[in-house]
Amino acid sequence: MEDRVEISLLMDFYSPLLTEKQRNIMELYYNEDLSLAEIAELNNTSRQAIHDLIKRCYKLLLSYENKLNLLQKSMNRENRIIDFLDNLKVKYSINDKEYETLKSELEDL
Amino acid sequence: MEDRVEISLLMDFYSPLLTEKQRNIMELYYNEDLSLAEIAELNNTSRQAIHDLIKRCYKLLLSYENKLNLLQKSMNRENRIIDFLDNLKVKYSINDKEYETLKSELEDL
Incomplete structure (x- = not known):
């Protein structure tokens, strides 16, 4: 199937x-x-x-x-969360552990 | 009505x-x-x-x-974005202008 x-x-x-x-x-x-x-x-x-x-x-x-398009939007969102965090990481020198915490917080939003 | x-x-x-x-x-x-x-x-x-x-x-x-529950989830999300950003603001001394930029980015996620 x-x-x-x-x-x-x-x-x-x-x-x-x-x-x-x-x-x-x-x-x-x-x-x-x-x-x-x-x-x-x-x-x-x-x-x-x-x-x-x-x-x-x-x-x-x-x-x-x-x-x-809920599935499609959710997949796009995942990529945009990463872009958002990568940007933040550079600007505010966020460390890897904190990055992962913020990522999971954003995924739950 | x-x-x-x-x-x-x-x-x-x-x-x-x-x-x-x-x-x-x-x-x-x-x-x-x-x-x-x-x-x-x-x-x-x-x-x-x-x-x-x-x-x-x-x-x-x-x-x-x-x-x-898409409407309900979307309204809850708005509050959680603010919590997320308030937390970030304290940790990384984010200024008001940047806060607003991040907020609108998150709302578009």
Whole structure:
């Protein structure tokens, strides 16, 4: 199926927009690494139904990202935090340990 | 109708999730300040239909905020940027002009 890392990141941002059932199945498949057959059994349905649901959810997650760009913005932000800190480091002679502290503070903002 | 400032902020975050027609009508009403009657005329429909659409969109925007909290997070972030900078200001004797520059850089991150 699709790239697991990408889907896992998309889920971090958009899983609250899925239904509880969709979210549950996506988590079993992408985070807990259950097989389609195992998830089908847990949900009393066919492997094909689970496959289709996962495909549909993936498209849904992509459509949210196309509209809101939260994942893209978050990746850009990471680079801009580093630029911001590199600039600060030069100006105020910030040491490496302090740099890392500020970086993690900014990432949590 | 509902609080215009709140709706305008919600639109900043979630308007891409509305349909083009919904977005268009919400913008005419909340940003361009047209009346329900004027929007109804532009759309060849009744004042009541526009009223209902706006109500529906408002509920939709609130449901997105309840799930993703982008507006709430953005408001919290503003406070945390100030805490971060106040801390930095004390440590590195940052002057007021530089403080403002860093603040606007962080707000754009």
